[in-house]
Amino acid sequence: MKKNATNKPALSYERKNFWKEAPQEQQKAAFSFAEDYKSFLNEAKTVRESIAYTEALLKKNKFSAVGKKGSNKVYTIFRNKTIAMAVIGSDPICNGVNMIAAHIDAPRVDLKQNPLYEDSDSTMACMRTHYYGGIKKYQWVSTPLSLHGIVIKKDGSLLDISLGEKDSEPVLIIPDLLPHLARKEQYTKNIADAVDASRMNLIFSGMQEPGNDEKQAVKAYALKLINDKYGITESDFLSAELELVPAVKARDAGFDASMVVGYGQDDRICAYTGMKAMLENLGSKPKRTMVVYFSDKEEVGSQGNTGAHSIFIQDFIGSILAHNGEANSSANLRKTFMNSQILSADVTAAVDPNYPNVHEKQNAVVFNQGIGISKFTGSGGKYGCNDANAEFIAKVISIFDSAGVFWQSGELGKVDEGGGGTIAYILANLGAEVLDCGVGLMGMHSLYELCSKADLYSTYLGYKAFLLSQ
Ligand code: MN
Ligand code: MN
Numbered sequence: 001m002k003k004n005a006t007n008k009p010a011l012s013y014e015r016k017n018f019w020k021e022a023p024q025e026q027q028k029a030a031f032s033f034a035e036d037y038k039s040f041l042n043e044a045k046t047v048r049e050s051i052a053y054t055e056a057l058l059k060k061n062k063f064s065a066v067g068k069k070g071s072n073k074v075y076t077i078f079r080n081k082t083i084a085m086a087v088i089g090s091d092p093i094c095n096g097v098n099m100i101a102a103h104i105d106a107p108r109v110d111l112k113q114n115p116l117y118e119d120s121d122s123t124m125a126c127m128r129t130h131y132y133g134g135i136k137k138y139q140w141v142s143t144p145l146s147l148h149g150i151v152i153k154k155d156g157s158l159l160d161i162s163l164g165e166k167d168s169e170p171v172l173i174i175p176d177l178l179p180h181l182a183r184k185e186q187y188t189k190n191i192a193d194a195v196d197a198s199r200m201n202l203i204f205s206g207m208q209e210p211g212n213d214e215k216q217a218v219k220a221y222a223l224k225l226i227n228d229k230y231g232i233t234e235s236d237f238l239s240a241e242l243e244l245v246p247a248v249k250a251r252d253a254g255f256d257a258s259m260v261v262g263y264g265q266d267d268r269i270c271a272y273t274g275m276k277a278m279l280e281n282l283g284s285k286p287k288r289t290m291v292v293y294f295s296d297k298e299e300v301g302s303q304g305n306t307g308a309h310s311i312f313i314q315d316f317i318g319s320i321l322a323h324n325g326e327a328n329s330s331a332n333l334r335k336t337f338m339n340s341q342i343l344s345a346d347v348t349a350a351v352d353p354n355y356p357n358v359h360e361k362q363n364a365v366v367f368n369q370g371i372g373i374s375k376f377t378g379s380g381g382k383y384g385c386n387d388a389n390a391e392f393i394a395k396v397i398s399i400f401d402s403a404g405v406f407w408q409s410g411e412l413g414k415v416d417e418g419g420g421g422t423i424a425y426i427l428a429n430l431g432a433e434v435l436d437c438g439v440g441l442m443g444m445h446s447l448y449e450l451c452s453k454a455d456l457y458s459t460y461l462g463y464k465a466f467l468l469s470q
Contacts, residue, residue, distance in 0.1 A: 022406065054085075066320060066323050067323055081296040082295055090287050091289075095336075096432075100274035101345055109132070113238050113240075137194075148242070174201065209224070258452060263448065265451055266346070269438070273456065277466075288469070295308040337432050344438075367455060369454075372408055384421050
């Protein structure tokens with residue numbers, strides 16, 4: 001506890017600023033930690049790419065599939081979109097696990113299933129889109145986008161597509177309307193309607209075969225180019241998953257380079273710090289089993305077979321019980337969850353100097369003061385939230401304090417200002433203690449989310465201490 005000049009415990013609570021109070025070597029470590037983090041953001045721009053990145057890192061650290069005898073480092077990937085990894089501790093797993101639960105999907109703009117058309121007015125080949133998650137549509141126009149995803153070819157083979165990330169590759173654009181002609185179309189509308197989703201069509205190409213008189217020659221040529229490059233035809237789009245994400249790379253931000261700006265930090269920042277925390281704990285001998293779980297579909301409600309509502313995480317815990325020679329009966333699985341402690345690792349909204357009024361400052365997360373904990377999320381009268389228990393919050397705070405982790409407590413915005421949810425309540429429904437705990441971002445859900453390196457590093461240290469805790 002902080003002491004004042006007379007060496008008595010301070011009566012008032014004050015947050016600590018990382019740059020003011022963290023030791024020099026920790027400040028240096030925060031900067032170097034951000035380097036690999038930026039490469040992760042650049043390599044893992046989609047759910048599937050996040051899974052591929054994670055699996056490669058796990059294999060490098062000698063993790064194996066659940067069930068492989070003798071291994072205490074295991075993981076399972078389900079449908080290439082969700083993953084759970086564990087380091088088995090010396091205590092029985094049914095005594096409960098320590099879990100970091102993050103999500104790896106991020107708001108984006110998907111191609112429609114039958115996307116390609118030729119627009120006769122402009123004589124351009126275009127593609128129709130359907131956005132995913134909570135985006136402000138105006139942010140996605142007139143900005144370079146890259147195309148990522150997979151196509152399952154007729155022969156069943158899988159084609160991985162990534163276009164627009166390399167400097168040598170073209171990017172794709174949904175053009176915005178010029179201000180000169182926007183008076184009626186946009187300026188009279190409210191900001192949510194100013195860019196109509198049905199007009200978020202991508203300019204795909206403009207060339208045509210020389211001398212070709214056929215109708216729709218631009219679309220025909222686009223299909224030829226697609227076929228030349230990828231060996232696919234128009235009907236292959238119908239089953240494909242193709243997503244547009246910002247083509248720009250994550251990079252340092254601020255004159256002091258104390259921040260990182262990049263796409264998809266909600267919630268890959270918590271996924272990355274959770275995974276790194278587990279890997280950096282490999283040298284320790286944990287008593288409780290450490291689990292890191294990445295879910296999908298959080299941005300659209302966590303449903304489906306890869307969302308946090310799916311059976312996957314329960315099945316994973318059941319499978320590591322069996323792996324460890326423990327009963328994986330329904331009763332023992334329930335007991336395991338009810339004995340577990342989980343950090344719902346998701347980002348929160350940090351105070352933005354341009355919009356301080358949407359927060360109540362005394363209970364808001366600000367940059368540079370460490371990992372943020374939120375007793376509840378939700379909206380209105382805490383509707384739809386997981387309300388973490390006082391006992392568990394106190395426990396997590398004491399874990400952070402013992403490890404010298406910078407932390408702060410904050411709500412996502414002022415009461416009745418809006419709100420948001422996380423997967424916390426879904427896991428809490430299984431009986432575990434769950435606390436929302438993650439990084440505060442500015443510009444969340446935009447193409448260029450901003451985080452502080454101090455908070456990034458503090459979150460990693462916080463997760464690391466939590467995973468090893470009793
Ligand atoms: Mn999130
Ligand atoms: Mn989100």
